[in-house]
Amino acid sequence: MGLLANNIYMLKIENLHVSIEEKPLLKGINLHINAGEVHAIMGPNGSGKSTLSSVIAGKKEYKVTTGIIRFEGEKIIHLSPEERAQRGIFLSFQDPIEIPGVSVTNFIRTSVNSLRKARGLEDMPIHDMLKTIRKKLEIFGMDKNFLSRSLNEGFSGGEKKRNEIFQMAMLNPKLSILDETDSGLDIDALRTVSQGINAFKSKKNAILIITHYYRILKYIVPDFVHVLYRGKMVKSGGKKLALDIEKNGYSWIKPV
Amino acid sequence: MEFKKSIVYFYTVKKQLHIPIYRYMYNLRSKTINLFETKKQEVKNHKYANDLNYTLFTTSIVRIRKLHFLLEDFDSFRFVFIDGIYHYNRSLYKIVDLYYERFFSKEVAYLYFTEGAFVEKPIEILYISTGACTKSILFNTRNFIFLGKGSCVKIIESHKNLSLGKEKFSSVTEVYMNADSYLDFCKIKDDRPTTYFFDHTSIIQDNRSYCNINTFSFCGVSIMNFLSIYQLGKEIHSHINGLSILQEHIIHNTLIEHILPNGKSRDIYKGIFDKRANTNFNGKIIVLNEAKKTNAIQKSTNILLSNEAKVKANPQLEIFAEDVKCSHGCIVGQLNTQEIFYLRSRGIPKSEAISKKLFAFSKEVLEWLSFKKLKNLIKKEINKNVIPSRNS
Ligand SMILES: Nc1ncnc2c1ncn2[C@@H]1O[C@H](COP(=O)(O)OP(=O)(O)O)[C@@H](O)[C@H]1O
Ligand SMILES: [Mg+2]
Numbered sequence: 343m344g345l346l347a348n349n350i351y352m353l354k355i356e357n358l359h360v361s362i363e364e365k366p367l368l369k370g371i372n373l374h375i376n377a378g379e380v381h382a383i384m385g386p387n388g389s390g391k392s393t394l395s396s397v398i399a400g401k402k403e404y405k406v407t408t409g410i411i412r413f414e415g416e417k418i419i420h421l422s423p424e425e426r427a428q429r430g431i432f433l434s435f436q437d438p439i440e441i442p443g444v445s446v447t448n449f450i451r452t453s454v455n456s457l458r459k460a461r462g463l464e465d466m467p468i469h470d471m472l473k474t475i476r477k478k479l480e481i482f483g484m485d486k487n488f489l490s491r492s493l494n495e496g497f498s499g500g501e502k503k504r505n506e507i508f509q510m511a512m513l514n515p516k517l518s519i520l521d522e523t524d525s526g527l528d529i530d531a532l533r534t535v536s537q538g539i540n541a542f543k544s545k546k547n548a549i550l551i552i553t554h555y556y557r558i559l560k561y562i563v564p565d566f567v568h569v570l571y572r573g574k575m576v577k578s579g580g581k582k583l584a585l586d587i588e589k590n591g592y593s594w595i596k597p598v
Numbered sequence: 599m600e601f602k603k604s605i606v607y608f609y610t611v612k613k614q615l616h617i618p619i620y621r622y623m624y625n626l627r628s629k630t631i632n633l634f635e636t637k638k639q640e641v642k643n644h645k646y647a648n649d650l651n652y653t654l655f656t657t658s659i660v661r662i663r664k665l666h667f668l669l670e671d672f673d674s675f676r677f678v679f680i681d682g683i684y685h686y687n688r689s690l691y692k693i694v695d696l697y698y699e700r701f702f703s704k705e706v707a708y709l710y711f712t713e714g715a716f717v718e719k720p721i722e723i724l725y726i727s728t729g730a731c732t733k734s735i736l737f738n739t740r741n742f743i744f745l746g747k748g749s750c751v752k753i754i755e756s757h758k759n760l761s762l763g764k765e766k767f768s769s770v771t772e773v774y775m776n777a778d779s780y781l782d783f784c785k786i787k788d789d790r791p792t793t794y795f796f797d798h799t800s801i802i803q804d805n806r807s808y809c810n811i812n813t814f815s816f817c818g819v820s821i822m823n824f825l826s827i828y829q830l831g832k833e834i835h836s837h838i839n840g841l842s843i844l845q846e847h848i849i850h851n852t853l854i855e856h857i858l859p860n861g862k863s864r865d866i867y868k869g870i871f872d873k874r875a876n877t878n879f880n881g882k883i884i885v886l887n888e889a890k891k892t893n894a895i896q897k898s899t900n901i902l903l904s905n906e907a908k909v910k911a912n913p914q915l916e917i918f919a920e921d922v923k924c925s926h927g928c929i930v931g932q933l934n935t936q937e938i939f940y941l942r943s944r945g946i947p948k949s950e951a952i953s954k955k956l957f958a959f960s961k962e963v964l965e966w967l968s969f970k971k972l973k974n975l976i977k978k979e980i981n982k983n984v985i986p987s988r989n990s
Contacts, residue, residue: 399943403935427945439936443958452954453944460945492958509944 350415352377352548353398353517358409360390360397367393367404369573375517378545382559382584383552385570386592391552392436394570395519399433400426413517428460430516434506434523436552441493446505449493450475450512457513478511481541483534499526507535511542518542519550524558536561556588569595675721677707679739706740709753713746713776720752720782720969725767727759741771745779745807752968756786759793764819766794773799775807777831782968783809787823788816788979791846795821805831812967813850815842816979826853829889833860840866841963843956843980845873851880856889856919865896868963870956870980871907879911881926887918896926901933901959953981 353375360368367390375381385391397404398411400423411418418426441449455465466474479486482504494502503526510518520539524532539562543549551562559567559581567583569576569592577583577595587595707723725739745751759765767789775781787795795818801809815821821844827836842848854863865881879898900909911928933955941951957980967973 401939422948423939423942424945424947424951427943433943435940439934439940441937441940441955441958443961444941444954449941449944449954452946452950453941456945456947456950513944 351375351412352414353550354410354412355398356410356412358394358397358411359407360393360404360409361407362404366407367573368397371409371570371573371575373568373575375548375550377516377548379566380543380549380551380562380564381566381568382564383550383568383570384554384584384587386554389570390573391554391570392521395433395436395521395550395552398426398519399423399431424456425460427513427515428457432510432513432515432518434503434510434518434520436521436525438494438497438502438506440495440497442495444493445490446493447475447489450509453509454512474512478508481511481538482508483531484508500528500531503527504531504535507538511538515547517548517550519552521552522554523551524553524555532558533561556584559584571595675717675719677721677723679707679723679725706742709741709743709751711743711745711749711751711779713748715746715749715751717749717751720754720784722754722756725755725757725769727757727761727765727767737765737767739767739769741769741773743771743773743781745773745775745781747776748778749776750780752782752784754784754786754969754972757789757793757795759789764792764794765789766796768796769798771797771799773801773809775801775803775809777805777807779804779807781807781809781811784812784814784967784969784972785823786814786816787818787821788814789818791817791819793818795823797822798824800826800828801836802828802830803834803836806833807831808835810837810966810968811839812963813838813840814976814979815840815844815848817844817846818848819846821846821848822851823849824851826855827863828855829857829861829863832858834858834862836861836863837966838863838865839963839966840868841960841976842867842869842871842877844869844871844875844877847876849878849880851882853882853884854894856883856885856892856894856922858888859890859892861889861892861894863892863894863896865894866963867898868960869898869900869909870903870959871900871909872903873906874904875902875907877907877909879909879928880914881912882914883916883924883926885915885917885919885922885924889919890921892919892922892924894922894924896924898928899959899962900928900930901956902930903933956980 351374353373355371355373358368358371359366371394383391383394393404397406400421406419413426413429413431451471454471458464458466475489484504488501494505497505503523507523523535527535536558539549549562551558551564553559564581564584566578567581568578569583569587571592709721711717723741727737739757741755743753757767757769773781785797801811803809809827811825813823813825815823823840825838827838829836836854838852840850850867852865854865856863863883865883867879867881869877871877881896881898883894883896885892885894896913898911898913902909909930911930913926913928915924915926917924933952937955938948938951941954942948946954957977960980964973964976
């Protein structure tokens, strides 16, 4: 089993084509991510980064015209967003939506227990839940009173991003896709959040960072960097690629 | 006799007796009150009579085995009417003034609260139709509620139809609120999808009284809620809230009339409509010329869960006074798919995500509900009504 598991990519995307209303947005994406790896996808605005993350998370507005997405060997395109989350996929949204009337605590409890239920576990006892919540809040430098607020409602840009990462820590996913987590965070916040993410990172999970700036990659060092341009992966490389982009922009990378 | 005078006063101050229907109602009411006064004398010596009077009529012989499940939900003073007859045995408490009226219904919930009365538990009025009297196509129920000065009361009214027939409940409620009184009134329309409800409620409020009326409409082939409030004094607060979760037909007609200065009203109706629900909201606020410094808010917010559901909203403001604050608005929308996706992306199943969202939507109304157990029941109701049809 161990041997076999090593041969299976955690995430394997093959020749993925996605369109919305007949308009092609992704044109043949290939991406392989192993457990224990940190990948970064960079690319100018509008190149399809958020589209790719939403498709992995299971957003149905986008139409997958061809291609396969496998998670731990299993094809997942037909799975619902909740089933994917229950298997261990997590998306930290670029623009987390405000959900009035649903408190952070209520939401996080439902979410944690839904994942447990899918694994055949009982609800987490309230006492344990509160203890875990408190611990994670501390890691990401967050105030306790935010628990009783409505989810994302009136949160500043930075608070929204922290809230996303806090959820990641609570749900303990196998694959975390962090879509522009650094935007909206000031430099101190970025440092705290990055430290939290680094502490969370392990041999068993993988992280996909999506960004068009280099700065977050200073804190969370990627093993692989990919460049997405107009719906295509035009270049892949090591962490040095990110530095080159920081220095020279995207224009030197010619679409293949 | 003071009681009689107050009611007559309330009534004549507002309506003119030269209009035939008003005269008819006036006469009817006077007769009723006279008879009530005599009955009251009869029971004066009874042990409960010190603070609250009652008369009982138990003539029905209907046997109901199914009933027990209805009777365990609340911790309340409960009055049960079965096929229009008050049931002493089924009712948990007997602190009511009941009056026998032949004109509209067999028996009437006649609640009279003396000055300063404070009723700790909610009073629950439960009307049950067994279908045993197969002829009763139209089932009339009537509440007559009088709140003495400074009294404080919570009332829950609901209807149940145990037959499989197409029952029609026609319910008329009159409430007279004396100065400084407080009323929390909750009406629940939740029966079979074949049941009709016609509800006419009018409330007359005196100085500084406060009423909070919650109307919940969950099931019924056709529901009409007519609610009128007359602010016949100064500094009166009226809160009327509605929550409808339906797949059928519903009409809300609300009227709030501000007559004297410094009145406040808040009129919030929320609706969640599925399938081929068809709904009308007609909300009217009238501010008469003496009613200065009135503060009135009216809002109707609706979520449509299907493409066939319809909402027609018709908010009306008629303002004849100066220096008033009034606003009204109406929103009709659908569930935000982005919000649902967000919740689902955290592993929360679709049905639960929707129910969470709908419960959040209902909160603005539910937070005015002071009955905790009822709140939980309504939460269940939201799940029950919305989820099965949405699970597809
Ligand atoms: N729901 C949508 N409807 C129409 N076009 C969309 C939609 N979502 C994204 N797009 C388009 O797809 C392209 C890629 O967008 P996006 O994935 O958000 O890019 P990035 O995250 O790299 O900035 C853009 O041109 C954008 O306008
Ligand atoms: Mg983006």
